[in-house]
Amino acid sequence: MLADKYLQDELNKFAKYVIQQSRSNLSKSNRNDTKALYNSLGYDIELTTKGAELGFNMEQYGEFQDKGVRGKSSSAKAPNSPFRFGSGTGKKGGLTNSIDKWVKRKKIQFRDKKSGRFLSYQSTAFLISRSIYQKGIKPSLFFTKPFVAAFKRLPDELVEAYSLGLEKDLIKLTKR
Numbered sequence: 001m002l003a004d005k006y007l008q009d010e011l012n013k014f015a016k017y018v019i020q021q022s023r024s025n026l027s028k029s030n031r032n033d034t035k036a037l038y039n040s041l042g043y044d045i046e047l048t049t050k051g052a053e054l055g056f057n058m059e060q061y062g063e064f065q066d067k068g069v070r071g072k073s074s075s076a077k078a079p080n081s082p083f084r085f086g087s088g089t090g091k092k093g094g095l096t097n098s099i100d101k102w103v104k105r106k107k108i109q110f111r112d113k114k115s116g117r118f119l120s121y122q123s124t125a126f127l128i129s130r131s132i133y134q135k136g137i138k139p140s141l142f143f144t145k146p147f148v149a150a151f152k153r154l155p156d157e158l159v160e161a162y163s164l165g166l167e168k169d170l171i172k173l174t175k176r
Contacts, residue, residue, distance in 0.1 A: 008045055011054050014150050015043035018056070021146030029140055033102065037062045041143075058143070068139030077136040085133045095133060100125035 019041050026032045040059040045052055068078030072086035085095075103109075103125045109118040110127060119127075 007052055008047065010154075011045050011052055014154055015045065015054060015056070017150050018143070018146045019043060021149075022143045025140070025142035025146065029142065031065060031140055031142065033105070037065065056143075056147075062143065064137060065140050066143045067141075069137040071132075071134050071136030073134045075136060077138040081136070081139060085136065096125060096129040099129045099132070103128065 022041055023038050026038050032038050037059045040057065040062070042057045044055045044057065046055075064083055067083065068081040070078050070081050070084040072084075075081075075084070100122060104121050108124055108128075109121060110124045111118055
């Protein structure tokens with residue numbers, strides 16, 4: 001039916017806008033280091049008997065970046081986050097390994113206060129990881145903000161698109 005086509009077209013516009021704005025937010029906020037999250041953003045639209053279903057896809061850590069993570073000892077950075085370090089649900093050492101790769105890629109090394117020598121990449125990664133684990137990750141809302149903005153406009157556009165398609169379906173049926 002044409003109504004389904006118009007509905008699908010509007011959902012496509014909605015999803016493309018959300019993905020484009022999310023990618024833009026990642027780039028602007030300097031959270032686009034390896035482009036893995038940027039490239040993983042996508043969507044699926046599936047037409048069903050009741051209408052259509054829209055689903056968004058991204059790397060697993062994208063949700064942590066978007067909603068933030070409460071720290072083990074402080075939840076000041078992300079008080080409303082559903083995620084928390086130290087809950088026992090994540091894999092052990094995952095944060096340290098990721099930070100270690102990031103520190104090496106960015107060539108970040110802290111200095112020892114007493115001797116002035118550079119610390120190893122592993123020591124620097126450990127210090128950063130410990131700080132993140134204790135204090136948490138601030139939410140970036142790179143996905144949530146564009147989704148909410150587009151969703152506020154969506155109902156009017158969907159009703160208009162669906163009624164336009166329905167109207168054309170009725171015209172086709174009455175001409176037969």
